[in-house]
Amino acid sequence: xxxxxxxxxxxxxxxxxxxxxxxxxxxxxxxxxxxxxxxxxxxxxxxxxxxxxxxxxxxxxxxxxxxxxxxxxxxxxxxxxxxxxxxxxxxxxxxxxxxxxxxxxxxxxxxxxxxxxxxxxxxxxxxxxxxxxxxxxxxxxxxxxxxxxxxxxxxxxxxxxxxxxxxxxxxxxxxxxxxx
Amino acid sequence: xxxxxxxxxxxxxxxxxxxxxxxxxxxxxxxxxxxxxxxxxxxxxxxxxxxxxxxxxxxxxxxxxxxxxxxxxxxxxxxxxxxxxxxxxxxxxxxxxxxxxxxxxxxxxxxxxxxxxxxxxxxxxxxxxxxxxxxxxxxxxxxxxxxxxxxxxxxxxxxxxxxxxxxxxxxxxxxxxxxxxxxxxxxxxxxxxxxxxxxxxxxxxxxxxxxxxxxxxxxxxxxxxxxxxxxxxxxxxxxxxxxxxxxxxxxxxxxxxxxxxxxxxxxxxxxxxxxxxxxxxxxxxxxxxxxxxxxxxxxxxxxxxxxxxxxxxxxxxxxxxxxxxxxxxxxxxxxxxxxxxxxxxxxxxxxxxxxxxxxxxxxxxxxxxxxxxxxxxxxxxxxxxxxxxxxxxxxxxxxxxxxxxxxxxxxxxxxxxxxxxxxxxxxxxxxxxxxxxxxxxxxxxxxxxxxxxxxxxxxxxxxxxxxxxxxxxxxxxxxxxxxxxxxxxxxxxxxxxxxxxxxxxxxxxxxxxxxxxxxxxxxxxxxxxxxxxx
Numbered sequence: 142x143x144x145x146x147x148x149x150x151x152x153x154x155x156x157x158x159x160x161x162x163x164x165x166x167x168x169x170x171x172x173x174x175x176x177x178x179x180x181x182x183x184x185x186x187x188x189x190x191x192x193x194x195x196x197x198x199x200x201x202x203x204x205x206x207x208x209x210x211x212x213x214x215x216x217x218x219x220x221x222x223x224x225x226x227x228x229x230x231x232x233x234x235x236x237x238x239x240x241x242x243x244x245x246x247x248x249x250x251x252x253x254x255x256x257x258x259x260x261x262x263x264x265x266x267x268x269x270x271x272x273x274x275x276x277x278x279x280x281x282x283x284x285x286x287x288x289x290x291x292x293x294x295x296x297x298x299x300x301x302x303x304x305x306x307x308x309x310x311x312x313x314x315x316x317x318x319x320x321x
Numbered sequence: 322x323x324x325x326x327x328x329x330x331x332x333x334x335x336x337x338x339x340x341x342x343x344x345x346x347x348x349x350x351x352x353x354x355x356x357x358x359x360x361x362x363x364x365x366x367x368x369x370x371x372x373x374x375x376x377x378x379x380x381x382x383x384x385x386x387x388x389x390x391x392x393x394x395x396x397x398x399x400x401x402x403x404x405x406x407x408x409x410x411x412x413x414x415x416x417x418x419x420x421x422x423x424x425x426x427x428x429x430x431x432x433x434x435x436x437x438x439x440x441x442x443x444x445x446x447x448x449x450x451x452x453x454x455x456x457x458x459x460x461x462x463x464x465x466x467x468x469x470x471x472x473x474x475x476x477x478x479x480x481x482x483x484x485x486x487x488x489x490x491x492x493x494x495x496x497x498x499x500x501x502x503x504x505x506x507x508x509x510x511x512x513x514x515x516x517x518x519x520x521x522x523x524x525x526x527x528x529x530x531x532x533x534x535x536x537x538x539x540x541x542x543x544x545x546x547x548x549x550x551x552x553x554x555x556x557x558x559x560x561x562x563x564x565x566x567x568x569x570x571x572x573x574x575x576x577x578x579x580x581x582x583x584x585x586x587x588x589x590x591x592x593x594x595x596x597x598x599x600x601x602x603x604x605x606x607x608x609x610x611x612x613x614x615x616x617x618x619x620x621x622x623x624x625x626x627x628x629x630x631x632x633x634x635x636x637x638x639x640x641x642x643x644x645x646x647x648x649x650x651x652x653x654x655x656x657x658x659x660x661x662x663x664x665x666x667x668x669x670x671x672x673x674x675x676x677x678x679x680x681x682x683x684x685x686x687x688x689x690x691x692x693x694x695x696x697x698x699x700x701x702x703x704x705x706x707x708x709x710x711x712x713x714x715x716x717x718x719x720x721x722x723x724x725x726x727x728x729x730x731x732x733x734x735x736x737x738x739x740x741x742x743x744x745x746x747x748x749x750x751x752x753x754x755x756x757x758x759x760x761x762x763x764x765x766x767x768x769x770x771x772x773x774x775x776x777x778x779x780x781x782x783x784x785x786x787x788x789x790x791x792x793x794x795x796x797x798x799x800x801x802x803x804x805x806x807x808x809x810x811x812x813x814x815x816x817x818x819x820x821x822x823x824x825x826x827x828x829x830x831x832x833x834x835x836x837x838x839x840x841x842x843x844x845x846x847x848x849x850x851x852x853x854x855x
Contacts, residue, residue, distance in 0.1 A: 155836040157817045185776040225779050282821035
């Protein structure tokens, strides 16, 4: 009885992402194998940048040493300030704008990119304090940043991204060519 | 008898020869006796002509200090080779057969006044009054009184100014304190004449200076629009183009420019007195407008697929109806209003129901043709709304004042709201979880603007208080959560956490993933509008 109920609850497990967001992917970002990003686009056009489940950071039980939003000497994403309804003062990002650099415990460093054009609304400061959020809940609490595309580009910015199906095809092809 | 003094003579003389109509002459003599304007214009003209022809028999009675001026004025009367000067006033009035008199009068009556461009001539007679009344009657408004508003072409100010310069000296001599502002305005004189005529046509409806029902009369005069153009060159800063105005030559701008421009400069560019126009003004369509009526009440929403206001994405309608449309349709037809503005004490999402006593709302009804409703009639309107749909229900429907409407919005943040949420939990709910939640009191949340609304609201962290919560167990993964919160708390985000952007949230409190499946507003604790007993 308990077991039946359990499985029912699992089957019906609701999800905020499923209700409000569309998942888009960029595989092998900047030609680096498996550095996959996942963009969650809300029906109101807003985008949340996250790590795809397949990203190397999330594999093999790695730990995170540091997360750095200071992407160059002159520019830190932590200094991004937006004001008002029109989000004045936001840093404007293009597809390949770096958002942060993540150093893993084995001293490999990964750069996370914006993947879409738009205004940077916020970066997730919670992961600075609790990097494990990134590992445990990469697609929700462990998000990287929130970006607001231009109104007129809200459809076109995802044109060169992969749908979930396309991405899954890429991933399964990958595992065929590189058997573990 | 016209209330004119000897000192008015030179003004009358100068204006008549400049081609001004009789009523404009009265205006410039600062005559503020309304009856003087109401009498037929040809009568007034005759009286004026008689007046200037009068031998200076009053001269002796006039005070001695103005004597030099009087002499001067009598000379002006005699000087110009004017037909009127030769006219015997008594004959003109008495003898209809006097050819000379007839010719002069005909000419005066047929020519359009250089000052008012005909507005105080044929455009304010019984014909115009009938036209106004026919328009008003055809639109079937409910009203006790009406106010007449008049819109005149801006160039009238330029002509007025030119004429003022023409007779300035004489008016000043009439009295030291008299100024351009003391000249009776065309608008004023027009209303004095028309109000009575319209009242008569409407069988006793009072035409007053303040009324909720406004009838607008507008005149244009395309031929003389260029009168204003020289002002733009002289005072360019007065005529800045704005988005909404069709022409920069608004009345306000022209008045401002005329205040600035020097007399010398004005006279360089504009004839003094103003030239004779080729025709009179064109009356535009008559506009009727009743002031807004405000309606308030409370609504319930029983449907999880009904937005509060029409939901349009990319120009396409998402849901077929909305709360405001369901409420507004019967009200608009009862009040025969042109449109409405809907506002409410907060709003619920499309998938949220509003139960209990409902949510206070108010509506501004634009240009209502009917505005008086008894309590019984309001109850009937409410019934009509409630019969029209199962999705909503309205109570406490009433007419309110504009001022009372602000009661709804003020203190919106301090008020409390109660909700019931159906919550899902990933791990099964234990008794301790239930008592833990039930014991929480006045929990302060830090809510970042939810991602759901961040595209249209500013990014901020808002502190909101959950006063109390109670759990009603459904099964091991579901419970109903009752909440009493400060208005403005985002409940959905409190339950699912919004990517950790609302802290604390129910996921953190219960140390498991939680999500919200249904939400109902149970009460909106605003004590306005006052309840109406069933």
